[in-house]
Amino acid sequence: MEDAMDMEVEVEVEAEEHSPSSSNPSDSSFRRFGLKNSIQTNFGNDYVFEITPKFDWSMMGVSLSSNAVKLYSPTTGQYCGECRGHSDTVNGISFSGPSSPHVLHSCSSDGTIRAWDTRSFKEVSCISAGPSQEIFSFSFGGSSDSLLSAGCKSQILFWDWRNKKQVACLEDSHVDDVTQVHFVPHHQNKLISASVDGLICIFDTAGDINDDEHMESVINVGTSIGKVGIFGQTFEKLWCLTHIETLSVWDWKEGTNEANFEDARKLASDSWSLDHVDYFVDCHSAEEGEGLWVIGGTNAGTLGYFPVKYKGGAAIGSPEAVLGGGHSDVVRSVLPMSGMAGTTSKTRGIFGWTGGEDGRLCCWLSDDSSATSRSWMSSNLVLKSSRSHHKKNRHQPY
């Protein structure tokens, strides 16, 4: 309890010190999200890579650098179990839709995409791209929703997941690791790929897929691409985060650039009074409309939600939310619970979860009142991570 109070005070003071006189008026309008819960996922040096929700939010999958995927409850933080089997880095995880609600998929540098039953934590299916391949990303979709596509080393592979047969291999479009593949929502046959070679390719996946005829357009971002995401009312926009921490926004249909933030870290840093933004974790888009936020972080573990203005003059605005005092190292994943359908009383007020290289999962409370900043949830309890022996987390109810 004392520690929690200390932490709160600490951050409060920090804000006071850094509060600028009048240079940045919007600075005082950001919300500081309070830490509700903090879970140590392992007692070694493993990182949390990614957090993904089950479609009904009754569970969340967490991939760790130990090649395992752990499962927790997003509402209580309770540990549920672990899926072990991958022999190399787990690069992507996602739950299936309502049709197979208990299934979690994962792809790995061991060259496989595996399916796990999250009730028994056992592997139920495995598709392999071969022992010398690595799979960095995967996506389900296609015209009859029967395709599974995978981003591999230079190649994009396609299987019919119903019979696990490989139906196509695109190997001419990229010359380096394909870090992202996404079937586009509402544009069934379209697949977008992004690679370390700096290219974003848009493919038509109807019929017999081949490089010569199915590559529709190419966007040259110019540098190694880490993450891309499709957003916008009609899903025709694309945000792109590179490994050199630059951000760009594109209209993939037109193949045009809408905004380019080469010095994105500096723009974000200039818009708040805290430490230098060292990297970006992800981009989040509004459920409705064209809003876009980029989540920037410091090496010490503080996060900011920065609005991205890309129409009529590119700009990165002051953060609308700051998540501090939770992590002590680089943050790798942010999962907002705003996407939840039907918020119950349990989940109301929860902003979401974050995970990072400190091996921690942090749950954040959002200030429901749309009023001013810095109103602390004084009922916060920070679960102290104990390095000694205990298997399950001690859950402290609030």
Next chain:
Amino acid sequence: MSKLQSDALREAISGIFSDCNEKKRKFTETIELQIGLKNYDPQKDKRFSGSVKLPHIPRPKMKVCMLGDAQHVEEAEKISLAYMDVEALKKLNKNKKLVKKLAKKYHAFLASEAVIKQIPRLLGPGLNKAGKFPTLVTHQESLESKVNETKAMVKFQLKKVLCMGVAIGNLSMEEKQVFQNVQLSVNFLVSLLKKNWQNVKCLHLKSTMGKPYRVF
């Protein structure tokens, strides 16, 4: 030493230049920056990969070709830049061998907005496969500066081991230019590492045929 010492760098560069003068080679040697990392795990930590624009062009002999619309073709002619228009691209008839030949002829390509959209249809994935898909150039920017920008870009990529090299200059440049290239690129690369200088084990500069000089 927690930062790159200017003196050490200047001395190393002088050393490299004087070594080369002692034994002249029949080609212009490239100078490479060799980076050794520590406290970094390629499997866990974020990827260290990308392209950076250097203040001074390290490879002036880089051949660039403009795939242009009428306006860009005209500009290209004026600055003696190799070019091809849409008609010329159509003549390749999406023939894989011809596209491959074109790709081999140049180090990099630029393309106008109107043309870049047609490339998959006109040429297929040939330029992709060669790792030379064109960079877009608009009419709002000077073609010449875009060419220089392209020539000034260098790629860096850390694979499974903790060392990598980046082309940082050549022996026909001025020592001061090499100095600036090294300073800028090192500071940029270090900013991408979470422990900054604590992630850097050593830095060396080396000309193609010369001996390595430690600068950090």
